Amino acid sequence: xxxxxxxxxxxxxxxxxxxxxxxxxxxxxxxxxxxxxxxxxxxxxxxxxxxxxxxxxxxxxxxxxxxxxxxxxxxxxxxxxxxxxxxxxxxxxxxxxxxxxxxxxxxxxxxxxxxxxxxxxxxxxxxxxxxxxxxxxxxxxxxxxxxxxxxxxxxxxxxxxxxxxxxxxxxxxxxxxxxxxxxxxxxxxxxxxxxxxxxxxxxxxxxxxxxxxxxxxxxxxxxxxxxxxxxxxxxxxxxxxxxxxxxxxxxxxxxxxxxxxxxxxxxxxxxxxxxxxxxxxxxxxxxxxxxxxxxxxxxxxxxxxxxxxxxxxxxxxxxxxxxxxxxxxxxxxxxxxxxxxxxxxxxxxxxxxxxxxxxxxxxxxxxxxxxxxxxxxxxxxxxxxxxxxxxxxxxxxxxxxxxxxxxxxxxxxxxxxxxxxxxxxxxxxxxxxxxxxxxxxxxxxxxxxxxxxxxxxxxxxxxxxxxxxxxxxxxxxxxxxx
Numbered sequence: 001x002x003x004x005x006x007x008x009x010x011x012x013x014x015x016x017x018x019x020x021x022x023x024x025x026x027x028x029x030x031x032x033x034x035x036x037x038x039x040x041x042x043x044x045x046x047x048x049x050x051x052x053x054x055x056x057x058x059x060x061x062x063x064x065x066x067x068x069x070x071x072x073x074x075x076x077x078x079x080x081x082x083x084x085x086x087x088x089x090x091x092x093x094x095x096x097x098x099x100x101x102x103x104x105x106x107x108x109x110x111x112x113x114x115x116x117x118x119x120x121x122x123x124x125x126x127x128x129x130x131x132x133x134x135x136x137x138x139x140x141x142x143x144x145x146x147x148x149x150x151x152x153x154x155x156x157x158x159x160x161x162x163x164x165x166x167x168x169x170x171x172x173x174x175x176x177x178x179x180x181x182x183x184x185x186x187x188x189x190x191x192x193x194x195x196x197x198x199x200x201x202x203x204x205x206x207x208x209x210x211x212x213x214x215x216x217x218x219x220x221x222x223x224x225x226x227x228x229x230x231x232x233x234x235x236x237x238x239x240x241x242x243x244x245x246x247x248x249x250x251x252x253x254x255x256x257x258x259x260x261x262x263x264x265x266x267x268x269x270x271x272x273x274x275x276x277x278x279x280x281x282x283x284x285x286x287x288x289x290x291x292x293x294x295x296x297x298x299x300x301x302x303x304x305x306x307x308x309x310x311x312x313x314x315x316x317x318x319x320x321x322x323x324x325x326x327x328x329x330x331x332x333x334x335x336x337x338x339x340x341x342x343x344x345x346x347x348x349x350x351x352x353x354x355x356x357x358x359x360x361x362x363x364x365x366x367x368x369x370x371x372x373x374x375x376x377x378x379x380x381x382x383x384x385x386x387x388x389x390x391x392x393x394x395x396x397x398x399x400x401x402x403x404x405x406x407x408x409x410x411x412x413x414x415x416x417x418x419x420x421x422x423x424x425x426x427x428x429x430x431x432x433x434x435x436x437x438x439x440x441x442x443x444x445x446x447x448x449x450x451x452x453x454x455x456x457x458x459x460x461x462x463x464x465x466x467x468x469x470x471x472x473x474x475x476x477x478x479x480x481x482x
Contacts, residue, residue, distance in 0.1 A: 008038055014432045016415040020138045020332055024411020026280065026418060027330030029137075036138045040336060044344040051348065053144055054110045055092035056101055056247040057093030059312040060252055062301035064088050064115055064262075067123040073213060073266065074205035076325030079296070085118040088299055089358060091315050092192040092248065093136060095127070096147045099231070102237035103244035104228065106160065106445070108132075111197030111219060111318040113299065120353075123321035124217060125341065129186060130198040131426075133175040135418070137336020143168060162450035163457055170460035176284040176426040176468050182436055183445040186343040190236055190243045193251060193258045194226035201319065201334035202280050203328040204264070212277065213268040214329060216286060218293055222259035230445050248305055258301040261394065263293040269407075279420040283428055305384035314420045315347040316361040332418075344374035350374045393453040427468035443472065447479035458482060 014035055021033035021473040029036065043052065063085040070079040078086045082464025093110035094101060114121055126309040134143055146168035149155055169175050178207050181187070189195050206212045220407030226237070236243050251258060265286050267279060305311035318322045318341035319334060328334055345353045352445040353359055353373035384392030434442060446465075450458055458480050 003174035010036055017142075018139065018334065019134070019137070019417055020136050020203040021346070021413060021415050022330075022332070022411070023409045025056060025414060025416050026278065026411075027332055027335060029330075029332060029411065029464040030413065033138075036267075037334065037339070039141050041338045043144070043145075045339055045347045049348055050099055052344065053095050053461040054093040054112075055093075055099045056097055056103070056245075057091045057312055058248050059089060059091040059305055060248060060258065061303040061305070062088050062090065062257070062299055064113075064297060064299045066297035067295055070205075071207065073207055073215075074325040075208040076117070076146060076205075076323055077124070078115060078122070078323075079325070081210045082297075085147070087362065088300060088301075088309070089114045089116075089315060090253050090299065091312060091317065092244070096144075100241075103110040104188060104233040104241070104304075106182065106230065106233065108182060108187070109189065109192070111195075112315075112320075113361075114315070114317060116364055118282075119323040121321050121359075121361045122323045122326065123319060124156060124199055125186065125319050125337075126197055126199040126201075126219075128189070128197055129178065129181045130200065130218075130285050130293065131178050131181060132200055132228055132333060133169070133178045133335065134390045135173065135174050135281045135283050136332040137340065138332075139172070140333075140336060142342070143172075161452040163453040166457045166461055168449055168452040170457050170464060173423040173464055173467075174421065175283075176424060176464050177430065177445070178285050179465075180427045180430040180442065181467070184434065184442045185229055185445075187231035187445070188230060190227050190228050190232075190428045191223075191224065191226055191247045192244045192269055193248060194223045194224060196220060197260065200282055201337070202282075202329040202331045204329050206325055206327060209377060212269065212327070212407070214269065214272070216265045216267075216291075218263045218265070219260040220263060222261065224296075229441055231446065240420045252304045253403050254302060255414075259298055262296040262300050265291040265293060267291055276420065276425070278420045280329055281332040281418060281421075282425065284332060292415055310356075312358050314353075314358055315352050316342075316348060316349060316356075316359050318342040318345065323373065332469035352376070352434050362477075368396075382473050417436045424464070424467040431469045443479065451480055455482075 008014060020036050022029050031215045056222055065085050066079050066082055068082055092105045094103065094105065095110060096107050097105055111126045111128055113124045117318055134140065138428045146164050148166060169179065199217030203215050204212050205215045267286065272279050279286060318340040320342055328338055349356065352374045355374065355376050368387055370385045382392055388394065431439065450461060459482060462473050462477045462482055465476050
């Protein structure tokens with residue numbers, strides 16, 4: 001096969017397609033990374049009008065209530081008063097499958113919460129598994145391309161029983177930890193009410209004194225965790241492909257509520273260099289013995305959508321929807337998501353997607369953005385659409401006060417992988433923590449689809465699994481007759 005050099009859409013050679021351009025080795029990511037922006041912006045526009053990922057989902061309305069004031073940790077107003085109920089809308093979804101795919105298929109599940117706070121909307125956009133396949137957003141389009149139908153045949157759909165999926169995974173060592181989660185029975189469910197949720201990425205909480213800490217989010221279902229095995233998953237995909245959507249709707253329609261407890265892990269900034277892995281790496285979890293889960297509050301879902309399209313389908317979430325007291329970290333996956341999610345919604349729903357009722361903040365919106373498709377004109381009048389001004393009395397004016405950030409950034413412009421990758425340790429620990437039954441299911445769940453991949457890909461996967469745990473690698477190799 002003739003050698004080909006990877007290029008941008010302009011035909012410019014790409015020297016590094018693995019790492020975003022950052023200020024120093026650990027970020028944050030620079031906007032001048034034109035290759036990253038080109039990849040993400042193009043990727044965001046690849047499906048019309050269906051979501052590229054998280055296409056099939058279910059949703060419900062409810063409220064969030066904090067259990068105690070979190071003033072020592074964050075100044076976010078909705079996290080202060082235990083008597084206050086903040087309205088929320090939650091969208092559960094599958095990630096890879098198209099809108100007509102089965103709820104029970106092996107796939108991560110989206111767990112996105114929109115808090116309609118008095119300071120504006122706050123979106124906590126996560127999954128039902130605590131880690132992800134990749135650590136750098138520059139690889140996200142490649143990852144989804146490998147998981148979606150092949151461009152020449154348009155198959156498979158929502159299936160890992162092919163060489164494309166395993167080819168990418170076997171060449172992406174940091175994905176092994178995610179594989180030990182996704183290919184356990186955690187990857188197949190039939191109820192959104194009975195799964196955990198995780199923020200996955202690392203964020204920052206800042207209190208009113210300017211003190212910051214890293215934070216990770218965990219949602220714990222009041223109904224407990226329920227999974228199914230791959231045989232039950234296959235049966236339901238044929239007999240009741242909407243099982244999780246139906247379960248959520250029927251449960252709330254019967255007058256019952258769905259509850260999740262929110263807990264967080266907190267880490268001091270100085271601790272990030274004391275670990276044997278990078279805590280901002282989305283393919284890693286924080287040890288709970290060092291960073292215990294702290295109860296925060298709960299969400300209660302008690303109302304079904306009245307119009308699926310208007311509410312569930314048009315619901316738009318973005319990790320960049322943050323409020324004072326909550327900030328993004330330099331997590332390379334999160335940094336790309338800050339741009340990509342909102343950019344996707346502008347393409348899918350239009351530049352004024354935040355005027356759609358399900359996305360509209362409860363807080364007042366005052367700015368100088370007047371035009372664009374679907375502009376309804378509410379709240380806008382007069383000749384002034386710029387700032388600063390005197391013709392409009394200087395309104396709307398800046399709020400003043402501290403802006404977020406303030407942490408020093410030092411480093412040269414680089415495209416480099418983080419130093420502390422340590423990609424196999426937590427994967428091995430995860431495997432060894434499973435019961436004998438769950439280990440057997442994990443091995444079987446990997447062997448079945450991996451057997452459809454090419455032999456050289458199987459060998460790469462076995463090598464990676466062996467680095468995580470020798471017994472795991474040997475068992476998969478035996479099942480594949482390698």
